[in-house]
Amino acid sequence: MKMNGLNMLKKIEPRIVVPLVLGMMFALGDEASNPEGHIMQIKSALCVKVLLFCVLFCVFFRFADWLIAEVQGAKREDQVEHYGFFEYGYAIKPWLKNAAVIAVCWLPYEFWLFPGVYWSDTSKQLLIHYGVERFTDHHPFALTYLFGWFADFGQWAFHNSIYGLYLLIVVQLIAAPLLFSWMLLYTRKMGVPQWLCHVELAFLALFPLFPVMFSSLAKDTISVLFFIPFCILFVDGIRTKGSSLSKPGIIITLLLCGLLTCLTKKAGVYAVVPSLLLMFLIVGLSKKAKATAFAIGAVIAIVMMVIIPKAVMPALGVAPGGKQESIPFAIQQVAHDVKYNSEDMTQQEKKLISDFLTIDYKKIPKAYDPQIADPVKGTSLKDPDLFSDFMKLWLKKTVEHPIGHLESWMGLVRGWFSFSNNDGSPSDMVVCTESAWYYDPILEYVPQWPLKASRSDTARSVYDMEQSVPVLNALFSRALWSSILPCFMLYLALRPGKGKWSRVASMLPVDMSFVYLLLVPVSGMGGEPTRYVLQLICIAPLFLAFMSESIGKTKEPLIKTMA
Known part of the structure; x- marks a missing residue:
């Protein structure tokens, strides 16, 4: 019996920690989904939730891993390209054809949402351009210039600033299908079966979140257009064992895509730079490729952290953004102490x-x-x-009130770890189909500001209908894209065998995008969380295919027999 127990323990894979931790986070997220954000109100209920969520994710991850192995094991029969209307060969014709399919499927939403949806942050940047607000880098200053230039062009060419801004949306609506089509063909190149490519194409063309988001204008919708090619080139560099990173054209493109990702969304630095700097951990890459990747990452880091803030911004008269954006969790946790533990605060701490x-x-x-x-x-x-x-002070209070700080942090991130909102409704991704959220006095400077798109009610009604369809509605869950799929990819990366940490380093764009979500100021209300998670949604097919690529080589049974 003792030996059998030891054998059972040996067969437990260390990666089981991933679904277990995810299950505990979901239990806490579900607990925090109440108007006051309290956790541990009923400890017995919390224990049951921990057990149920841990079992759920362990079973789901194990089953999905086995299913991928079955697909990978059977894909040898699907190596021959079956030509028809839909084809996925890595060539110009399939690329343009699939991009056209995606673009055509997006047309209804583009029509309904004309002349675009503009977020409150966009209105703030336009007010900076018009001199109403102080010019700071709170929002990326490069985008503030870009929005201002297109607004001015629209006013000059069409006597309507919004039409100028809509030209940027048109660029998005052309670029996104082309990039998605490239990613689709690259996943086929990695060995994704043709039938699964049909599914992937259907997802990219018919998932309504994409046309709605790319019919709007914000830093996230522009930044992701550079992040997608960055990730494709990053993966290709690993798959070719670094040979692609010896080509000057690839090096320049990777550098530009990484830099533009960061310039259009400052949080991009946290995904792009570590991914490049830590490529030396990846087994199989040549020393030259590792040095090249490190050099590109170092150049981007120096530009973003030294040259721009120390030289470019002062020369342009752009003030730095507030440091509060880097510590929203700490500010919220201290605020929690003020509300619930004010008796512990000294007069000096209150003044601070x-x-x-x-x-x-x-x-x-x-x-x-x-x-x-x-x-x-x-x-x-x-x-x-x-x-x-x-x-x-924050560190001191964390030691004094660890549970309170955990409760406060869970309130900010529970949208990533819960299937329900505070009112019990499903925790689905919220999208904007109108520009009703804006900063005053934008209407004075842009009188054509579209409070409602031409047929925004139609777009909203159809989107809500699609979101309500059973089974398909799982795709609209915030938690699926923000935590479940990133953790599942980590689970795949940590599969038994050599090269675990190499595989983890290979999915750093996903890892760091997930880490960024743990530091945001909101996750469970409004449309901002949808913008935050957009880049993870866009690159999920690429990295799922990448992490699944070699699973079928050593296929395991779904249920292991105990020897």
């Missing part, structure tokens, strides 16, 4: 909080919202020089 944040200490308990950090965080700091003192 009031002097550091733009909100007065006494107003924090009323302003605190467990779902979003913005009411307390604000858009600037009263005294940025107190940053290190505030972080010391």
Whole structure:
């Protein structure tokens, strides 16, 4: 019996930790899905939820892993390309044909949402361009210039700033299908069966989130257009064992795509730079390829962290963005202490909080919202020089109230780890089909601001109908794209055999995009979480195919027999 127990323990794969941790996070996320954001209200219920979610994800991950192995094992029969209307050979004709299919399927939403959907952040950047707001890098200053130039062109050419901005949306609606088609053909090149390519094409063409998002204008919709080719070239560099990274054209393209990803969305630095710098961990790459990748990552890091803030921005008169954007979780956790543990605060600590944040200490308990950090965080700091003192206070309070800080953090990230909202409704991705959220006084400077698109009610109605279809509605879940699929890919990367950490490094664009989601100021309400998770949705087919590529070589049974 003792030997049998030891044998059973040996057969337990270490990667089982991934679905277990995910199950615990979902249990806490479900607990935090209440108006007050409290966790551990009923400890017995929390224990049951932990057990159920852990079993659910362990079974799901194991079954999906086995299913992929079956598909991979059978794909040898599908190596011959069956030519028909839909073809996936790595060539110009299939690329353009599939891009056209995707673009045509998007046309209804493009028609309904004309002349585009514009987010509140876009209105803020236009107000900066018109001189109403101080020019800071709170939002990427390069995009502020870009939006301003196109708005001015629209006013000059059409006497309508919105038509100028819509030209940018048109560029998005052309570029996105072309990039998706490239990614589709590349997954076929990796060995994805032809029938599964049909499924992938149907997803890219018919999933309504894509036409709705790319019919809107925000930093996320532009940045992802550079992130997709960056990821394709990143994966290709690994699959070719670094030979593609010796080509000057590929090196320049990878550098430009990585740099433009970061310039159009500052958080892109956290995904792009580590992915390149840590390519030396990947087994099989030549030393030259590793050195090239490291050099590209270092150049991007120097440009983004030294040259732009120290030279370019001062020359252009652009002030740096507030440091509060880097620590929304810490500000929210201290705000939680103020609301629920104020008796522990000394007068000196109260003064530090009031002097550091733009909100007065006494107003924090009323302003605190467990779902979003913005009411307390604000858009600037009263005294940025107190940053290190505030972080010391945060560390002190974390030690004193670890459960309270966990509760506060779960309130901010529960949208990634829950299937329901605070009111019990499904935790689906929210999209904007109108431009009703904006900063004043944008209507004075852009009187044509489209409060509603031409047929936004139709777009909303059809989107909601598609979102309600049983089974298919799983695709609209925030949690599926933000945590479940990234963790499943990590589970695949950690499969038994050599090269585990090499595979983990190979999916760093996904890993770091996921880590970024753990630091955002909101995840469970409004449309912002949908923008945050967009890049993970767009690259999911590529990295799922990449992580699944070699599974079928050593296919395992679904249920292991105990020897």
